[in-house]
Amino acid sequence: MNSKMESPRGPRPSELRRVPGIDYGDLESHFGYALRRAQIASFEAFYRASAGAGITPPRFTALVILHANPGITQTTLGNVLGTARSGAMLLTDWLEERGLAERRSRADDGRVWGLFLTVKGEALLARLRRRVRENDAAFARRLAPRERSSLIRLLNKLAG
């Protein structure tokens, strides 16, 4: 791991742990609140796994998508990530500056770039994938095996 950490400032996952003596009202019965709490907990787990590489969840998603869909355009990447074109551009810049991805011009359409992971990008993804998976598994260990598959299924059903 590199000892030079990126972005020591800026938004990191907050704690959102229970504060003793506080009455949370009916918050616990809301799906929105329960999802928010669980997602923040999972963010924490992710950051522990990817600390030092500067890889956030959206960036990790971009690496996975580029690996599985070589030659994808920036606009499509933005659609997958749910961001505007300009955001996909900044993300692509970030990856390219670090030599993780590259833009290649495409003969069939002069307007678009095809995006590809570099060898370095593929290597980082392979390393991260292992650690993220381990961390995801460790995080999920709070549940019984049957509960885990049940939760994934329910979440995907809920997300539509």
Added chain:
Amino acid sequence: MNSKMESPRGPRPSELRRVPGIDYGDLESHFGYALRRAQIASFEAFYRASAGAGITPPRFTALVILHANPGITQTTLGNVLGTARSGAMLLTDWLEERGLAERRSRADDGRVWGLFLTVKGEALLARLRRRVRENDAAFARRLAPRERSSLIRLLNKLAG
């Protein structure tokens, strides 16, 4: 509802819907990704319910907490919301400027404010609570009744 909408710009929940023809790799099997997708979907539902009032999920949480814990301090509110003191301050300012909450000095400790909802704040909370609950229920209708209680239980177990 007021026709004057707040913050027409700025971050709103993005879509993050499946893009046809894209290979998502093993993203679906990650808890982090499934949680993120489900949470964004629930954000969308929340924003539909609270559109126009400028109430975000953290602000709604603050209203609920202030209602259930009258006289709470800003620092404690920040702990509940998982934000720094300065963030709790800005949130309190926002609520106070709109006449939803007020700061009262406390005789026992000159350093702190006691925070309270105003009559207007209580009224807004009552209205929002109904609509948020309805929307939460509509959102959850994608699941069978037994699945809903199961999901809430699993999420809370996961969040710790």
Added chain:
DNA sequence: TATTGTTATACTCTATAACTATA
């Protein structure tokens, strides 16, 4: 005309650090 990538700009959220008043 419509779309892609780009650039410029603005806004929200939230963190850190230093300051003041009080404990």
Added chain:
DNA sequence: TATAGTTATAGAGTATAACAATA
């Protein structure tokens, strides 16, 4: 000394709008 609130500042993320090149 420690803590609450405050203020100032900075940074990340992301949106909108306008522009040039290409379809």
